[in-house]
Amino acid sequence: MLLISCPNCGPRDETEFHYGGQAHVAYPENPDALTDRQWAEYLFYRDNTKGAFAERWVHSTGCRQWFNMLRDTVSYDIQAIYKMGQPRPDMERADVNTSAATTPEGATK
Template identity: 60%
Template sequence: MQLIRCPWCGSREEVEFHYGGQAHVSYPENPAELSDAEWARYVFFRANPRGPLAERWVHAAGCRRWFNAVRDTSTHELLAVYRIGEPQPEVAR
């Protein structure tokens, strides 16, 4: 089983964590001015790369804090883990 390094609790088994979708999708600054197409883009459209993707994860069975992680979607390897509010680290592909 893969160990995931929670930014608070340290390395824990993967089953303690839940995945929470793509990270850094910010809420529109002026939601009232958005067209339907722009709303649809915000609500439904997500990146789907083959390779590193910044995602939100939560340590559900531990400290229950959300954090961000860069995961390689082709190998399921977590390349970097960082706290909410921290900038996305550069990872070597």
């Protein structure tokens, strides 16, 4: 079981949390202008990263607040926990491709 450090409540069991999928999937600026394909990609297409993955979690049994977490999908190592709205902490690193923030489908796997 993961021990997740909620930004408000401190370390708690994974069972107190719910998963919210990939983080930093921005809502399209002009949804009307999208093709069906692009809209489907926004709604349903997500990265399947091997390695560091930014995802959303909610402390549903505790403070009921959402936060972002950078987790290694191979080792389950939690690398960072940061607030909603904050940029991914390792964005500036050149070796991480995070173009997924705007175009989920366009991200290199």
